[in-house]
Amino acid sequence: MSAIYLEFQFKVAPRDPFADLLMAELGEVGFESFMEEEDGLLAYIQKDLWNETLLDGLYTPEMPDVTISHTQKEVAQVNWNEEWEKNFDPIVVDGKCTVRAPFHPEGDTQYDIVIEPKMSFGTGHHETTHMMIQHLMDTDLKGKEVLDMGCGTGVLAILAEKEGAKAVDAIDIDRWCYENSVENAARNACNHIRVFEGDASLLPGREYDVIIANINRNILLADLPVYVSCLRKGGVLLLSGFYEGDIPMIREKCESLGLKFGQKLEKNLWVALKFLN
Numbered sequence: 001m002s003a004i005y006l007e008f009q010f011k012v013a014p015r016d017p018f019a020d021l022l023m024a025e026l027g028e029v030g031f032e033s034f035m036e037e038e039d040g041l042l043a044y045i046q047k048d049l050w051n052e053t054l055l056d057g058l059y060t061p062e063m064p065d066v067t068i069s070h071t072q073k074e075v076a077q078v079n080w081n082e083e084w085e086k087n088f089d090p091i092v093v094d095g096k097c098t099v100r101a102p103f104h105p106e107g108d109t110q111y112d113i114v115i116e117p118k119m120s121f122g123t124g125h126h127e128t129t130h131m132m133i134q135h136l137m138d139t140d141l142k143g144k145e146v147l148d149m150g151c152g153t154g155v156l157a158i159l160a161e162k163e164g165a166k167a168v169d170a171i172d173i174d175r176w177c178y179e180n181s182v183e184n185a186a187r188n189a190c191n192h193i194r195v196f197e198g199d200a201s202l203l204p205g206r207e208y209d210v211i212i213a214n215i216n217r218n219i220l221l222a223d224l225p226v227y228v229s230c231l232r233k234g235g236v237l238l239l240s241g242f243y244e245g246d247i248p249m250i251r252e253k254c255e256s257l258g259l260k261f262g263q264k265l266e267k268n269l270w271v272a273l274k275f276l277n
Helices: 018-028 080-087 127-137 153-163 175-187 219-231 244-256
Strands: 005-011 033-035 042-048 066-073 091-093 097-100 110-116 146-147 167-172 193-198 206-214 231-243 260-267 270-277
Touching: 005 018, 005 231, 018 033, 018 042, 091 127, 091 260, 097 127, 110 153, 127 153, 127 206, 127 260, 127 270, 146 219, 153 175, 153 193, 153 206, 167 175, 175 193, 206 219, 219 231, 219 244, 231 244, 231 260, 244 260, 244 270
Parallel strands: 097 110, 146 167, 146 206, 167 193, 206 231
Antiparallel strands: 005 042, 005 066, 033 042, 091 097, 231 270, 260 270
């Protein structure tokens, strides 16, 4: 029996970057797929999983003059793969890394990554993923042990292996992301990626040379002590999933844990930070 979905049409003004912030928040409370529109986005959730409290406290950006409204309707099950195939174009990051779908021709770059995102976050199109790819390509990963927290499609874990990491752990709390990362790792012939379903509670006792965390601000702030406890001396911590106004609190937390600020990338108000242990 096909699942019944609710479609929410959110109007966001100004759209950038707040539609993306809203999308990230909705993904954490059970919304499965999204489609961008010129003035906002469409978001889908299974009817059986919906309750009125899910939107409580959401879409309240900490910047003035932002308005968000929504309408909803019931829809039949959507073929998500068919939908993203209509709009998923390959991307090239800094002329060195191609992220594409299986139906695109092979990329003529140093790194060629094939991703079938299904319902997972992380095709490289979003600013945070794009910047994390840039950070990774600027980091020596040869022979390193790497952690990708909130791995989504697994695109960053895959890139880490292609750059020479000897072992990569990819972790996501979402079942779709876990399964998608397993599939994409195999699709890219990666043999050194282990994928886990879970959160930071899996980390105690593990050690890494490089930790990637592309997650929202509140989860980062809560989990940073665990990340730092797993980061080897001389290691690198790459953080994204937040925007310019969040930098002071992220930086203060990292420096209180003994990390040194290394570098900032910015794209459409989203940022990605590098810290050194």
